[in-house]
Amino acid sequence: MTMIKHLVRHEWIRLMKYNLLVASIVVSFIWIIASAFLSQAELVLFLPTIFLVEASAMTALLIGAEMYYEKKEHTISSMLISPMSTTDYMVSKIIAHGLNTLLVFAIMVVGFMFTVDLSLNFLTLLLGTVFVATFYVGIGLLLSYISKDFTSLLVNYMIMMFIFLIPSILIMAGLLPEVFSDYVKYIPSEISLRLMSIAFVDIDWMQTIIDLGITFLASIGLYVFILIPRFKAFASEHLGV
Numbered sequence: 001m002t003m004i005k006h007l008v009r010h011e012w013i014r015l016m017k018y019n020l021l022v023a024s025i026v027v028s029f030i031w032i033i034a035s036a037f038l039s040q041a042e043l044v045l046f047l048p049t050i051f052l053v054e055a056s057a058m059t060a061l062l063i064g065a066e067m068y069y070e071k072k073e074h075t076i077s078s079m080l081i082s083p084m085s086t087t088d089y090m091v092s093k094i095i096a097h098g099l100n101t102l103l104v105f106a107i108m109v110v111g112f113m114f115t116v117d118l119s120l121n122f123l124t125l126l127l128g129t130v131f132v133a134t135f136y137v138g139i140g141l142l143l144s145y146i147s148k149d150f151t152s153l154l155v156n157y158m159i160m161m162f163i164f165l166i167p168s169i170l171i172m173a174g175l176l177p178e179v180f181s182d183y184v185k186y187i188p189s190e191i192s193l194r195l196m197s198i199a200f201v202d203i204d205w206m207q208t209i210i211d212l213g214i215t216f217l218a219s220i221g222l223y224v225f226i227l228i229p230r231f232k233a234f235a236s237e238h239l240g241v
Helices: 001-015 019-035 039-070 075-080 085-112 122-146 150-172 179-182 189-199 204-241
Strands: none
Touching: 001 019, 001 039, 001 085, 019 039, 019 085, 039 075, 039 085, 039 122, 039 150, 075 122, 075 150, 075 189, 075 204, 085 122, 085 204, 122 150, 122 204, 150 179, 189 204
16 A cells, blocks of 8 residues: 555646646536636537536546656656556556546536536546546557557547447447437446436436446456556567566
8 A cells, every 4th residue: 555655645746747637627617618608508518418428538548648758757667666567657647547537526616616606426426537537548558558659649548448439330320220229328438427416316226236337347357458468568569578
């Protein structure tokens, strides 16, 4: 636990050093300014999507940017010879970026309250954020593993999201039979959107428990079978260790 606290503290130091924390806060203020041009009904409609973008896309891209700087400064090479474990390293990233996402949400919620009469459930927002951010921290790490630089990471992320969104788009356009909708609703983007929506709507607890379970199992599988086993090979390959 002491090691994880130490790593989380240094994660925050790096977020500030690389101006990634500032970038997150700036984006939150952009959303707040944009909300001033929306009606209350429009804002409430788009809020789950806004929160989803922050918890998923921004989290994955911030991880990618941070990993890029860590490789560039040989931070990872020093970690390979430190007493920390790969699991400690992954957990510290989950905690640090989860807290960063919650900070951004707190800023946005306070800002939105000045523009609209906003009502939401903070506990369910916290619950959805923890699960979604944990999964997308893993996605950001995975993209770092398979990308040569930050530009290719952006391209790979857009390709991945396009693949995730294709089924939903085809169904909405009427190009896929309605029967496929029962399967499409369990792709990551759809599950994440539902989890970020539970703070604003009446909760279907059965569906929410299923979504949380799927996200939890997907995250465990991603970290245990892909990210943790491949971490040292990734660090050695890119840093010449």
